[in-house]
Amino acid sequence: MAGIRxxxxxxxxxTATVTxxxxxxxxxTAATKAKVRAAALRLDYVPSAAARALSRxxxxxLGLFVPDITNPFYAQVAQGLEDRAAEARYHCVIASSHxxxxxxxxxxxxxxxxxxxxxxxxxxxxxxxxxxxxxxTRGPLVLVDRRPRGIKAPLVRTDNRKVTRGAxxxxxxxxxxxxxxxxxxxxxxxxxxRLSGFRLAYKAAGTALPDELIRHGHLGxxxxxxxxxxxxxxxxxxxxVFCFNNLVTVGxxxxxxxxxxxxPVDISILAFDDMNxxxxxxxxxxxxxxxxxEMGRAAADLLLxxxxxxxxxxxxxxxxxxxxxxxxxxxxxx
Amino acid sequence: MAGIRxxxxxxxxxTATVTxxxxxxxxxTAATKAKVRAAALRLDYVPSAAARALSRxxxxxLGLFVPDITNPFYAQVAQGLEDRAAEARYHCVIASSHxxxxxxxxxxxxxxxxxxxxxxxxxxxxxxxxxxxxxxTRGPLVLVDRRPRGIKAPLVRTDNRKVTRGAxxxxxxxxxxxxxxxxxxxxxxxxxxRLSGFRLAYKAAGTALPDELIRHGHLGxxxxxxxxxxxxxxxxxxxxVFCFNNLVTVGxxxxxxxxxxxxPVDISILAFDDMNxxxxxxxxxxxxxxxxxEMGRAAADLLLxxxxxxxxxxxxxxxxxxxxxxxxxxxxxx
DNA sequence: TTGTATGCGTTATCAG
DNA sequence: CTGATAACGCATACAA
Numbered sequence: 001m002a003g004i005r006x007x008x009x010x011x012x013x014x015t016a017t018v019t020x021x022x023x024x025x026x027x028x029t030a031a032t033k034a035k036v037r038a039a040a041l042r043l044d045y046v047p048s049a050a051a052r053a054l055s056r057x058x059x060x061x062l063g064l065f066v067p068d069i070t071n072p073f074y075a076q077v078a079q080g081l082e083d084r085a086a087e088a089r090y091h092c093v094i095a096s097s098h099x100x101x102x103x104x105x106x107x108x109x110x111x112x113x114x115x116x117x118x119x120x121x122x123x124x125x126x127x128x129x130x131x132x133x134x135x136x137t138r139g140p141l142v143l144v145d146r147r148p149r150g151i152k153a154p155l156v157r158t159d160n161r162k163v164t165r166g167a168x169x170x171x172x173x174x175x176x177x178x179x180x181x182x183x184x185x186x187x188x189x190x191x192x193x194r195l196s197g198f199r200l201a202y203k204a205a206g207t208a209l210p211d212e213l214i215r216h217g218h219l220g221x222x223x224x225x226x227x228x229x230x231x232x233x234x235x236x237x238x239x240x241v242f243c244f245n246n247l248v249t250v251g252x253x254x255x256x257x258x259x260x261x262x263x264p265v266d267i268s269i270l271a272f273d274d275m276n277x278x279x280x281x282x283x284x285x286x287x288x289x290x291x292x293x294e295m296g297r298a299a300a301d302l303l304l305x306x307x308x309x310x311x312x313x314x315x316x317x318x319x320x321x322x323x324x325x326x327x328x329x330x331x332x333x334x
Numbered sequence: 335m336a337g338i339r340x341x342x343x344x345x346x347x348x349t350a351t352v353t354x355x356x357x358x359x360x361x362x363t364a365a366t367k368a369k370v371r372a373a374a375l376r377l378d379y380v381p382s383a384a385a386r387a388l389s390r391x392x393x394x395x396l397g398l399f400v401p402d403i404t405n406p407f408y409a410q411v412a413q414g415l416e417d418r419a420a421e422a423r424y425h426c427v428i429a430s431s432h433x434x435x436x437x438x439x440x441x442x443x444x445x446x447x448x449x450x451x452x453x454x455x456x457x458x459x460x461x462x463x464x465x466x467x468x469x470x471t472r473g474p475l476v477l478v479d480r481r482p483r484g485i486k487a488p489l490v491r492t493d494n495r496k497v498t499r500g501a502x503x504x505x506x507x508x509x510x511x512x513x514x515x516x517x518x519x520x521x522x523x524x525x526x527x528r529l530s531g532f533r534l535a536y537k538a539a540g541t542a543l544p545d546e547l548i549r550h551g552h553l554g555x556x557x558x559x560x561x562x563x564x565x566x567x568x569x570x571x572x573x574x575v576f577c578f579n580n581l582v583t584v585g586x587x588x589x590x591x592x593x594x595x596x597x598p599v600d601i602s603i604l605a606f607d608d609m610n611x612x613x614x615x616x617x618x619x620x621x622x623x624x625x626x627x628e629m630g631r632a633a634a635d636l637l638l639x640x641x642x643x644x645x646x647x648x649x650x651x652x653x654x655x656x657x658x659x660x661x662x663x664x665x666x667x668x
Numbered sequence: 669t670t671g672t673a674t675g676c677g678t679t680a681t682c683a684g
Numbered sequence: 685c686t687g688a689t690a691a692c693g694c695a696t697a698c699a700a
Contacts, residue, residue, distance in 0.1 A: 003693060003694085004693065004694060004695095005693085013670075013671085014670065014671045014672075015671090015672095015693090015694075015695090016670070016671060016672080016694095016695075016696075017669085017670055017671075018694095019694070019695060019696085020669095020670085020695095027669060027670085028669070028670085029669065029670090032669080032670085044470075046446045046447045046448075047447060047693080047694070048388070048447060048448050048692085048693055048694070049387075049393075049447040049448050049449040050384055050387035050388040050393060050448060050692080050693080050694095051388050051676090051692070051693035051694040051695090052447075052693080052694060052695075053383075053384035053387070053388075053676095053694095054382070054384040054385050054387075054388050054675095054676050054677070054678085054692085054693080054694075054695095055675080055676055055693080055694045055695045055696080056676090056694085056695065056696095057676075059383075059384060060449075061395075061427070061449075068413075069403070069409050069412055069413055069416075070406065070409045070410055070413050072404065072406065072409075075403050075404045075406075075409045076404055078403055078428070078430075079402075079403055079404050079430055079432075082403075082428070082429065082430060086441075089444070091427050091429065091444070091445075091449065092427065092428060092429070093395070093425050093426065093427050093428075094412070094416070094426060094427075094428045095416065095425065095426070096412075096413055096416060098413075107420075110423070110425070111425075112380045113380045113381060113382060113383040113386075114380075114382050114383050114384060115383040115394075115395075115425065221610075250610060250611065250614070253614050254613070254614065257614065275611065276555075276584060277584065277609060277611035277612075277614075277615065278611075279588070280584070280587050280588065280591065280611075280615045280616075281611065281614045281615055281616065282614075282615065282616025282617075283616075337676095337677060337678090338677065338678065338679095339677085347686075347687085348686065348687045348688070349677090349678080349679090349687090349688090350679080350680080350681095350686070350687060350688080350689095351685090351686055351687075353678070353679060353680090354685095354686085361685060361686085362685070362686085363685070363686095366685085366686085381677080381678070382676085382677050382678070384676085384677080384678090385676070385677035385678040385679085385692090386677080386678055386679075387678090387692095388676085388677080388678070388679090388692050388693065388694090389677075389678040389679040389680080389691080389692055390678080390679065390680090390692090391679095391692075
């Protein structure tokens with residue numbers, strides 16, 4: 001395991017010069033660089049990450065904190081973050097909390113040791129211990145998708161309200177008047193925003209929105225399944241349902257299938273977040289697609305710029321787009 | 335940013351004792367531990383990861399190398415690895431190469447700086463530069479899913495051949511005699527093993543296997559789409575198709591849909607690797623399910639044990655299981 | 669443009 | 685059981 005001193009000796013220069021030459025600094029002669037590189041190559045020299053991190057005061061690792069890496073949405077965010085990070089020679093540490101606030105807090109505190117140069121996070125916790133842990137993060141912090149209460153950091157998100165409003169308005173135009181929503185936890189700002197867009201569409205249509213059509217606090221497949229079953233018991237049944245996110249949609253679809261209802265004849269379905277199998281489901285599911293990959297890239301970018309000393313960065317709002325497939329149709333008149 | 339010396343001073347002990355107390359070593363008095371802990375807590379002391387890594391000679395980071403983190407199979411592997419790693423207070427660095435051998439090699443070499451204490455990898459590269467890079471890995475190495483030629487390290491895999499043979503035999507029992515396979519790259523040992531199981535089933539059925547029924551070298555959605563289109567042009571058409579992996583299946587399904595063929599009436603489909611939307615596709619897709627999460631855990635476990643000094647660890651073979659859904663049926667007789 | 673010397677914050681060795 | 689101190693391997697300020 002050759003060290004910098006070995007390289008220096010072989011190249012006939014000082015260790016300082018080795019560092020500079022290998023970083024390709026302008027202040028080093030081309031000739032010297034060549035010598036050093038040759039020596040480094042011959043000795044298979046690779047600078048120690050730990051030593052460098054200690055000496056420079058920060059690592060070349062970016063953290064990504066997500067509720068569930070198994071959810072394709074977050075996996076795409078991860079890929080985007082990683083790609084952008086790689087361009088700046090950073091690597092990514094990914095931590096997935098399984099939607100478990102306790103685990104999340106634990107993970108978060110375990111990263112206060114400077115392992116990470118910066119952190120991009122989508123979190124689910126809301127209690128104070130969690131907020132403290134998030135705030136105590138060393139180095140820059142960027143929020144992805146949603147902002148926990150009381151945390152001040154740049155956020156990368158989509159315009160939830162606007163896109164939802166537009167999509168739901170389309171449902172009204174199709175003739176639906178009884179549109180339900182399976183919404184997420186009340187303290188998720190994303191849930192609030194999507195709900196707000198939903199209400200706006202109702203308002204624009206001049207239709208009253210009965211409370212029973214909104215089911216709060218659902219997350220994951222299980223949540224979607226449960227909520228949909230509740231909605232199916234309503235009388236009259238909603239003619240269309242808007243699902244908070246991809247996994248909620250999957251659960252909802254399973255409930256509908258079990259109830260042997262047909263989409264879109266008996267009920268129309270609109271998902272938030274696309275999935276690559278949605279086109280293959282029977283019928284193909286319409287969805288509001290968030291640019292997950294780009295969100296990841298944007299988050300990395302924000303982190304990198306802060307690491308470069310930039311201050312006062314604002315939120316990044318990316319466009320979400322409606323993808324029309326066959327799960328949406330006018331309500332059947334019977 | 336309190337350091338270990340501050341804690342030592344406040345607690346009235348030496349830095350060595352602080353280290354020992356905080357690691358809860360048996361050689362330290364309960365009273366001393368209490369003093370040290372109190373001091374550390376009061377100063378918000380968190381040991382520096384970089385300093386520790388430098389001093390101890392290795393980090394607490396495990397690497398995971400995958401072709402595509404966006405593929406749910408690998409995301410589950412990642413989750414398993416991470417969960418197991420967390421139990422031993424390790425974190426995970428995940429690198430996804432987009433199936434790009436060059437990027438893969440680049441990533442690999444960038445990890446020779448000791449960032450990682452160990453590496454779990456599923457790779458796609460085959461050239462020499464790549465093999466060298468993988469072999470030059472610092473610290474323990476574990477292979478997941480498949481083993482590149484010439485690399486010697488413990489492998490976590492499923493019994494591809496056996497499970498494939500069993501599944502294909504079931505198709506023969508249903509009455510199929512013209513079963514095709516969309517296989518992966520010839521130099522993937524997984525492809526070889528699944529193909530071998532496939533041939534075995536043919537042999538057991540006493541049926542000759544025409545070359546045209548095997549399409550080699552396909553990967554990803556695009557590969558599956560292309561291969562399936564080729565198969566559909568065959569005359570007579572195969573009555574059943576076995577797809578190498580999850581994404582290949584997705585591509586194949588799209589081709590079938592475009593051709594307006596019905597599953598399983600016109601053609602039966604069997605996938606390798608399950609996906610959480612397969613039950614919702616019309617019809618629900620039968621699949622051979624690999625325990626991805628468990629594979630990730632096993633990989634982490636193998637890594638951790640090597641880090642603990644264990645040697646001579648062997649391969650881990652986990653069972654894959656056939657999940658019968660509705661995409662498989664006897665061939666229609668017309 | 670290059671060299672010297674010191675610091676980075678722990679951990680581990682070796683006494684006591 | 686605890687303390688003093690030497691690594692760990694690189695980067696940087698300061699000199700030259």
